[in-house]
Amino acid sequence: MTPTPPRALTIAGSDSGGGAGLQADLRTFFACRVHGLVAVTAVTVQNSLAVSAVAEIPAGIVAAQIETVATDIGVQAAKTGMLASAEIIEAVAKACDRVDIGQGGRIPFVVDPVAASMHGDPLLHKDALQALRSELFPRATLVTPNLDEVALLTGIGVRNRADQRDAAVALVELGAGCALVKGGHMRDDPECVDLFYDGRTFTELPAARMDTKHTHGSGDTMASSITAALARGMDLPAAVRYGKRFVTRSVRAAYPLGAGVGPVSPMWRLAQEDPAESGP
Numbered sequence: 001m002t003p004t005p006p007r008a009l010t011i012a013g014s015d016s017g018g019g020a021g022l023q024a025d026l027r028t029f030f031a032c033r034v035h036g037l038v039a040v041t042a043v044t045v046q047n048s049l050a051v052s053a054v055a056e057i058p059a060g061i062v063a064a065q066i067e068t069v070a071t072d073i074g075v076q077a078a079k080t081g082m083l084a085s086a087e088i089i090e091a092v093a094k095a096c097d098r099v100d101i102g103q104g105g106r107i108p109f110v111v112d113p114v115a116a117s118m119h120g121d122p123l124l125h126k127d128a129l130q131a132l133r134s135e136l137f138p139r140a141t142l143v144t145p146n147l148d149e150v151a152l153l154t155g156i157g158v159r160n161r162a163d164q165r166d167a168a169v170a171l172v173e174l175g176a177g178c179a180l181v182k183g184g185h186m187r188d189d190p191e192c193v194d195l196f197y198d199g200r201t202f203t204e205l206p207a208a209r210m211d212t213k214h215t216h217g218s219g220d221t222m223a224s225s226i227t228a229a230l231a232r233g234m235d236l237p238a239a240v241r242y243g244k245r246f247v248t249r250s251v252r253a254a255y256p257l258g259a260g261v262g263p264v265s266p267m268w269r270l271a272q273e274d275p276a277e278s279g280p
């Protein structure tokens, strides 16, 4: 019998195109050798070009999914993606408290403050930003915003590395344990530098900027690979370095899909062994 692997929970929306959202999270968890659990928050009608409709899951059902898997199966780390509404955010916060997820509890909690798709389609109601700040930031072990999300949450428009540091400090002042300010959207920078801040020290995580438009799901993949590493028992600085390597290689392995933006792909992780083609 195979021993039970570590478990990671994603609290996230579904992308019918299979590129981002919970589909990216589960693929990443699998590639990172952890069992993935899901609390679905919303179903998006989405392809490589746009999000054309969203159906939200009732907040009580979102909370019940979290509690039912955490109490039976057990969770070693959790993350959030698309949360859609203030009502869902409030239900997630209460459910996390009940099962020990977040800064007050024993289970590390990565909050990816998803606000919009890369095409600009909204994935969070405007009036839910305050709930994200007040309910989830104080519970977050780590927040992982991109620069658009930083501007919405802190009002800081990041144009250079100094602004990136100011943003990291502002995010921790909002209550997050640590912040990872992703620099991918700083397009003038020849490198793609993410900044990790633990409340005391700054660590820059550089990677070469890649010339590809296929980056759908990169934010989700970064947050879920960090979450998987935490579930496997790494400490936060090691998990963040692992996530940076994981997402960089996934962007390198991205592929075109449909007429628009293709997904980053963790399949490089599995390319060595197709279990049905090799072995007994």
Ligand code: PLP
Pocket (backbone or CB within 6 Å): 012, 013, 014, 015, 020, 021, 022, 044, 046, 081, 082, 114, 116, 117, 118, 119, 123, 215, 216, 217, 218, 219, 220
């Ligand atoms: N769709 C869903 C359900 C998501 O959760 C996300 C990101 O978290 C996206 C789309 C957007 O991904 P991207 O910004 O990479 O297009």
